[in-house]
Amino acid sequence: MTPERPKIAVVTFLGSLDDHDATWALAALDAEALLVWHAETELPQGTSAVVLPGGFSYGDYLRGGAIARFAPIMDAVTEFAAAGGLVLGICNGFQILCEAGLLPGVLIRNASLSFICRDVVLSVERTDTPFTSRCQQGQELRIPIKHGYGNFTGDDELLTELERKRQVVLRYHGDNPNGSASAIAGVVNEAGNVMGLMPHPEHAIDPLLGSPDGALILASLVDAARERRTALV
């Protein structure tokens, strides 16, 4: 018997760009991926996880994610996360989660002051999260980044706390492309159910398109979403 395909909601904000790519990648990894419009006020019935995709929501003319956090759907996402629901923010999605206060820290302009699109190597710092269960501790993943504001930072206290509470899940390995503090590429919230990362796992699920390593992250999410769905039933 094939395991049930968990329902994963991918939010389309006005200006989202990787929403279809994320949907395509999740579907390829055996999830039922649904696009959810930013103006909706509820997530679809039976949603097991939410993905906030990359892009330039509402143009991001003010600051990445600063407007998107006020989108009607974000109340439902916040509520879902508060109830322990799985939320993954990729790139602009990560910025939105930070702006919404669902994740700590901020993402400022890249140290180089320019947009960067290239493959980077990440090292997996934790495998006991719903987003990295398929990875090995210390595993190196090759996944592309593409952003102008991916420089993760916070005050010293926050950065110390993040390390102490083991909230750093992914770090840039070798080259730190954007100047992020402690080479942080991805973090989780304290409860461990909300994660944000600047690299794009949805653009690394097929060797033909560059690398298959991002599939480890998304497949971990699909696994976790499936377990939650089963637990609910």
Add this chain to the structure above:
Amino acid sequence: MPLAHPVDSDSAWRLQPRAPERSTRPPVALGHVNPRRYTEGSLAQIEEQPIHRALGLTDWELQRICELLGREPNHFELAVFSLLWSEHCGYKHSALLLKKLPSTGERVLQGPGENAGVVDLGGDEAVAFKVESHNHPSAVEPFQGAATGVGGILRDIYAMGARPVALLDGLYFGQDDIQFENAVAGIGTYGNCVGVPNVGGATFFDSHYAGNCLVNAMCVGLLPREQLTSARASGIGSVVMFGATTGRDGIGGASVLASQELGEDDADKRPSVQVGDPFTGKKLIEVSIELIEKNLVESLQDCGAAGLASALSEMAASFGLDIHLDRVPLREADLEPWEIMVSESQERMVAAVTPSLVPAVKAVCERWELPCTEIGKITDTGVLRCFWKGEVVGDIQARFLTEDAPRYQLEFAPRPKQDPPLTPIAPPFRQALLELLGSDNIRDRAWVYERYDYIVGSRTVRRPGLDAGVIRLRPSLRGLALSLDGNGRIAWLDPRTGGAHAVLESARNVACAGGEPLAITNCLNFGNPEKPEMAWELNEAIEGMAETCVALGIPVVSGNVSLYNETDGQPIYPTPVVGCVGLVPDVRYVTDAWREDDVVLLAGEPQLSIAGSEYQALYDKVYGAPAEFDLEAEAALVRFLWKNNRFFSVAHDVAEGGLAVCLAECAIASGIGARVDLPADPVQLFGECGGLAVIACAREHVSQLEAGGVPLREIGTAGGDSLNGLPLGELTRAWRAEGVTPESAVRGT
């Protein structure tokens, strides 16, 4: 002295015209003359200079307009004529020459004349593509000029009903300076924000572009065959405008900027440059595609150069339109009707809609939070009639603006061919190779293309960097190979060879990536066509392109002409730029790197020359006659490259820097060296122009290659960590220009 003559044979021309006169004063925007009273005013009453000249029309052209209308035009109409009859919109100096280009073929679904060319890919799929210049706006304001160049070419693609899936850009600048940085940032800002990957292009530096840079943007879109959309209205209905509001930006862009030379007073032209809003651009893409997919619009047209004036005259061509300009949503309250008509505010579309479907169209726009307004009706009068608060402000037969635009026959003054160049005294091989690898036109382009999102859309199989980008036609394994090329140096030495070279180079690049070239689009960047030597260059390049296209069996399905590329009388190198689209049967075979022990071969045996080469530019001055082409051999090479591609581990054509640089680039890209027999003659080592390619394949596949008449020569074996003893690390460092200047080191991070 008569500079140009209208053509007698053109049926639209009955009168023997007077020789056109050109204004000796620099052009000014209509806004400077401030014709407040658009409905009245005898032209003779304008004091400073006749208003038609200020708008870029000649006295003869004004007379012709009067004859067509049977009366004097009012200021509103004159503004519309000046834009539609500008070189940029009306192709008045180039149209007759462009007819020389082959534009038909079995696969051609739409040739030149619409917003973009469309080619059949089989299996109900089609590809729409076009390249367009945004040179003068980019010279005056590089960031916005380049950004709106991208915005404009995107609109041309989705106006055809196609979803944009790839961008390429051709950048020709004086040097890698702040102007260039800003243009790259502008392209990145627009393309990255609308989610269309930038998969390739050309970057070329030469002092001849210092005062007048070239920014050519190409866009490629995919569509189901039956979704092909026309700009022309196809029946009675409503005219709906959607997208951004209309403001004063970009007034006179097509006539003041694109169809005049640049000069000292360019700061005054900044208001003629449009300002882009990629967020609205993204919404506009989605709305346009959704309207077409849901079959809600009869025709779709973008407001590009000359704004509504151009869009509406195209749309009205076979029917007629009544347009109420006071209904157009405005950004500033006090715009005059003529300003609304000619504003080039970005991110606006007009559609012809069956009246009963207008509410459905409005609903789609509302969902995407875009303004949408019914601004008029399609009629059967053939007249483009514009109203302002119920009063007629303009009344022009649509064909006067399009079909009846003047067509000038140019006067040519050939430049004699130069003698072949001598081989300059150059440093030893090792030094020359390292210096060439680090030279401006050869070194690694990652610092440019890494500013662009080249992966969005999940189609990019081959990223920018080598020959051509490749995108996958998901869900199938077929793909498209895309390239954009053009070498102004060669075209300056011999424009005919330059035109041919641009076609061959782009076709070879596509073939090296495994694509069968299907068709091309071209952008002709030249100087002032009213100067006989420039006109000769343009004609030669077009004829060179035409001959080559015929030899390769590929048509030109779209394109753009950018003339008057001169600043203070100094013309650019004539630069024909060609974008090629090729069909890749199976993207799993797209080559990327040679492997240890692969056999390295040379395909082709062309004449080479150092005239116009990077080698010559580096160690001498640019002069001489480039090598001549054997078009039959060139066509055979292109065929050989794509037909045998599945056997290759690498295929890379010899271009800037010649054979030595080509081999080094293969080794750097592969991360594996090679030992090969190299000729001693600098012309053979560093010469350019003719079709020659380095290929590599496994030993057992050599016998399976079908040469098809192409000379193949085994020159060595891949392997190790050096190229004939030159360590790969050293080659790579030279190519990345590491440590050359502190500036480039910063950008590289």
